[in-house]
Amino acid sequence: MTMSTRFDDTFTGMNAVRISRVINVLALFALLGVLAGSLHLQFGIGEQPCPLCLVQRSGMIGLAVGPVMNLMWGIRASHYALSILAAVVGSAGSIRQILLHIEPGDPGYGPAILGLHLYTWALVTFVIAIVGCAVMLLWDEPFHVKDQGIRHAKSWFRVVALTAIFWVFANLIIIGVSVIPECGLGMCPDDPQNIDGLGDINGWLAVLSVGVLALAFALAVVVNQRMADLPERADAEA
């Protein structure tokens, strides 16, 4: 077997799909890290999100839709396109907020983390997402296979992927519900009042975060079992 044959075997067909799935799951976990940081600032420190912050969070959730669809429905170019569009919308919010505080001497909005404010980190995330999606679109191979999603993937991988998906979904619910006491059903105040934080990340906030993860994992195990009970298809993976 030549070197090029081995390369072809590794990066073509279902292998290409499997690699793409792993990258999509990793992207979801990276996004969860960003969302966890913003939720820690909101609930742990008590820094309430401004309207522009909520627009950026909406962009972050939109970013997740592409990988979630890739995993649930199969790898498609249109799913990456949705993530790119979400990143553009989210970065519009980030750029707007950066420009509001761009003058020298302006302290910016909220605390800085590693020298950059959250809205700057959000822009970095959106740009990385656009570049990442573009790179994935450059790789044609996964689109040649009529992938049907993780439904027929290996059981352990399905649990990991479903955990990431349900964890993002849980974050969406937490973010959505937390908007109600801050803004009600209408528009949010431009400069919301901060609240008392719940405390240290090592406190019960961490317990709550682990609880949400445990819930997502439990749901993933149940859904995985239901998927495993589905009748086998002729083109199912080994």
Place this chain on the structure above:
Amino acid sequence: MLSMFVLWFVVFIGVFMRKGWVIPLTLVTLVWTLLLLRLHMTDPIPLNF
């Protein structure tokens, strides 16, 4: 602003149920997010483009 996240919630439910309207609704949600962003752009930023 709650409406943005309600729309995302419906999008996710649509993904789980493999509904055909997911992609159009995602696009509507993104346009709605942009509209809300525009409504909150109340302070002028003096830039010389």
